[in-house]
Amino acid sequence: MALPPLDSPQWNSPWRAFAWGLRSVTQTILTIVLFATYLGIGALAHDTHFSLLWALCSTLFVWAGPAQIILITTLGSGATIIQSAIAVTVSAIRLFPMVVSVLPLMRTPTTRRRELFFAAHLTAVTLWVECHRFLPQVPRERRIAFVNGLGFGLVSVCLCANTVGFFLAANLTQTLGAAILMLTPLSFLFSTARNSREAADVVALALGVLLYPLAAKMNSGLDILVSGLVAGTIAYGVHWWREVRA
Amino acid sequence: MSYAQLIGDWQALVVLFVAGVIPNQMWRMLGLWFGGGIDEGSELLVWVRAVATAILAGVIAQIVVQPPGALASVPDALRYGAVAAGLVVFLLTRRSIFAGVVTGEVFMLAGKWWLG
Numbered sequence: 151m152a153l154p155p156l157d158s159p160q161w162n163s164p165w166r167a168f169a170w171g172l173r174s175v176t177q178t179i180l181t182i183v184l185f186a187t188y189l190g191i192g193a194l195a196h197d198t199h200f201s202l203l204w205a206l207c208s209t210l211f212v213w214a215g216p217a218q219i220i221l222i223t224t225l226g227s228g229a230t231i232i233q234s235a236i237a238v239t240v241s242a243i244r245l246f247p248m249v250v251s252v253l254p255l256m257r258t259p260t261t262r263r264r265e266l267f268f269a270a271h272l273t274a275v276t277l278w279v280e281c282h283r284f285l286p287q288v289p290r291e292r293r294i295a296f297v298n299g300l301g302f303g304l305v306s307v308c309l310c311a312n313t314v315g316f317f318l319a320a321n322l323t324q325t326l327g328a329a330i331l332m333l334t335p336l337s338f339l340f341s342t343a344r345n346s347r348e349a350a351d352v353v354a355l356a357l358g359v360l361l362y363p364l365a366a367k368m369n370s371g372l373d374i375l376v377s378g379l380v381a382g383t384i385a386y387g388v389h390w391w392r393e394v395r396a
Numbered sequence: 397m398s399y400a401q402l403i404g405d406w407q408a409l410v411v412l413f414v415a416g417v418i419p420n421q422m423w424r425m426l427g428l429w430f431g432g433g434i435d436e437g438s439e440l441l442v443w444v445r446a447v448a449t450a451i452l453a454g455v456i457a458q459i460v461v462q463p464p465g466a467l468a469s470v471p472d473a474l475r476y477g478a479v480a481a482g483l484v485v486f487l488l489t490r491r492s493i494f495a496g497v498v499t500g501e502v503f504m505l506a507g508k509w510w511l512g
Contacts, residue, residue, distance in 0.1 A: 202402045221415060221416040249426075332500065358453025362461065
């Protein structure tokens with residue numbers, strides 16, 4: 151399936167653009183990765199004694215794989231609400247620059263902030279990667295509708311996956327469960343590496359991975375924040391140094 | 397499946413919102429709020445993006461180093477090896493996410509099967 155050319159009458163209606171976004175769910179391999187990941191989250195929720203409704207609400211309203219895995223595993227292992235909230239919020243900081251960098255791709259001079267609400271909510275690693283791929287092929291005034299369609303499709307796939315995973319949980323072998331949980335670090339690592347444009351992005355990613363085990367030795371509970379601030383600031387230093395030299 | 401398994405109690409949903417939805421969603425809403433005012437090429441945003449990428453890298457490392465649930469049943473060397481093998485293929489295939497993910501998974505499953 152190829153998207154219609156930019157000047158095609160197909161793009162005249164926002165609903166058509168929404169439908170093209172919805173159909174584009176079938177054009178990305180990340181849909182399969184998401185399906186398997188959310189199957190795993192459904193099974194994890196079941197095994198940690200959360201209800202199906204709880205799992206579905208977490209997908210609908212949190213819509214960020216790592217945050218959901220962290221939330222379920224911390225609450226399941228007896229952490230307090232505050233400890234879980236801190237772990238979740240640290241993992242979610244990435245959403246801020248992601249939203250800031252993705253929204254200008256679909257904004258026009260007359261766009262109001264509230265029109266971007268759903269696009270902001272739907273922004274996560276998958277949508278961020280796919281926006282950079284699909285949006286150049288979509289006329290600017292139809293991009294919000296297209297992204298809403300794409301996001302709606304991805305959320306729907308994940309809600310189905312949660313339900314299937316929840317009911318399959320008792321039958322999942324440990325090996326399959328392990329393979330599903332391994333999808334998150336692999337797909338996140340390669341998605342982020344693929345979207346790295348500048349040297350600073352690559353340095354931040356590589357140093358962030360390498361510094362985490364060191365930071366974890368301090369056992370402060372803020373390990374990820376510490377390693378992230380140090381690695382990110384060094385990466386920014388690399389960017390700054392290259393700019394000065396250029 | 398019982399009512400408790402499917403629906404559960406409302407307290408758990410309150411915990412979901414307080415510990416999960418709000419701490420996660422505030423960053424998106426901040427992005428929506430400030431998004432209009434920040435120039436995409438500004439130095440502040442370059443730094444914020446670098447820190448956010450490094451934090452995401454930390455989350456990735458955490459899942460591999462301190463694995464949750466069933467992943468803990470896989471030996472350390474297999475998990476690290478899976479990431480390394482996936483990375484090599486990802487780079488060799490000119491950044492194919494799919495090739496990298498599949499290689500990592502196959503490496504881990506083959507290793508687990510081989511070790512018994």
